[in-house]
Amino acid sequence: MRLVIARCSVDYVGRLTAHLPEATRLLIHKADGSLLVHSDGGSYKPLNWMSPPCVFAEVEPNDEQADAGIAQIWEVTHKKTGDKLRVQLFEVLSDSDHHLGIDPGLMKDGVEAHLQELLAAQIERLGDGHELVRREYMTAIGPVDILARDEAGKSVAVEIKRRGEIDGVEQLTRYLELMNRDPLLAPVTGVFAAQEIKPQARTLAEDRGIRCVVLDYDDMRGTDSGAPRLF
Incomplete structure (x- = not known):
């Protein structure tokens, strides 16, 4: 699991269109390919996300994007629907990888x-x-x-x-x-x-x-x- 705290903007394009303006957020990229975008509120619910099966790619910003302060671009594309989650990172404050291993699953009450x-x-x-x-x-x-x-x-x-x-x-x-x-x-x-x-x-x-x-x-x-x- 990769945990990144960054100033970023987020756009979801597909069956729905949504935009999150530039702000500091937590990005969670899981081993199953999914990407979740969290703020410091809202409990466990992400602001936006892409569920598997999907493909993750890091795209080099062009000159115009670089001049606008964009350091990295992430694109996560759903394999079946073609929906795309695009994250533009302006500043990375923290970037860490963690191997969690196999989860035993939820124990039902x-x-x-x-x-x-x-x-x-x-x-x-x-x-x-x-x-x-x-x-x-x-x-x-x-x-x-x-x-x-x-x-x-x-x-x-x-x-x-x-x-x-x-x-x-x-x-x-x-x-x-x-x-x-x-x-x-x-x-x-x-x-x-x-x-x-x-x-x-x-x-x-x-x-x-x-x-x-x-x-x-x-x-x-x-x-x-x-x-x-x-x-």
Whole structure:
């Protein structure tokens, strides 16, 4: 992982167009090729990013750009869509590389693990005709919570969270990109299932063709939540 703190401007060009004017930011270039642009606020959310599969390149600034104070140019291009994230670096304050090794993955809390167990036993909550293939279906980048088949026999990858946020959608997107390369599984559709799904996460998921399902934990385990009801 490469961590760079620099004064930079950022432009995203593709299906969406966005511009970040010159400011000091943290740039994170990961081993999987992804690039994330962070400010000193906004918690864990990057200001902009490019997800894999993508190609990273350092471009030499031309004379006009050099005269404008641009020292380096980074271009990250998505292999499938052609979308491009372009970073113009005016001053590099810090540049370091770190080898993190293989990550063991996120250890799910008791609620998420139980949600997975309950949904596997009640797979019809995804829709009529759905059938469970297996829990914890292993891929090269980690296990998918549930692999199922829909009423047409097509593969469905399910990512389960207690609270559904953007990082969960990104995680499922990476699984889907990988699984859809497997001719024995493709085409694979995605379901993002959680007790609560944030509006931004729902918007991103639906934009990527991922279906969102809200899970009622108390109903699934057959207990009364205590909430008022008519009947």
